[in-house]
Amino acid sequence: xxxxxxxxxxxxxxxxxxxxxxxxxxxxxxxxxxxxxxxxxxxxxxxxxxxxxxxxxxxxxxxxxxxxxxx
Numbered sequence: 633x634x635x636x637x638x639x640x641x642x643x644x645x646x647x648x649x650x651x652x653x654x655x656x657x658x659x660x661x662x663x664x665x666x667x668x669x670x671x672x673x674x675x676x677x678x679x680x681x682x683x684x685x686x687x688x689x690x691x692x693x694x695x696x697x698x699x700x701x702x703x
Contacts, residue, residue, distance in 0.1 A: 653677045653678055653679055654677055654678075655674050655676070656674070656675045656678070656683035656687070656702050656703070657672050657673070657674055657702070657703045658672065658673055658674075658675060658683070658686070658687035658701075658702060658703075659671075659672040659700065659701060659702075659703050660672070660687075660698050660700040661698070661699050661700075662693075662696055662697065662698045662699065664696060672703075675687070683702050684701075684702045687700045687701065687702050688700050688701070
């Protein structure tokens with residue numbers, strides 16, 4: 633049991649500090665002629681860093697500025 637404790641501690645440390653993959657919600661909004669439109673959608677299972685990059689990828693659609701963020 634004493635030999636297992638250091639291995640378990642290292643494994644627990646590694647799991648605690650790795651990024652977990654989950655579904656994220658990407659929420660986008662745009663304002664045109666004084667009207668704000670908001671749309672949201674779910675990502676596939678990915679890390680928060682990857683989801684943020686994918687969500688904020690297209691911020692100019694057809695000449696209209698779109699603001700997107702991860703929730």
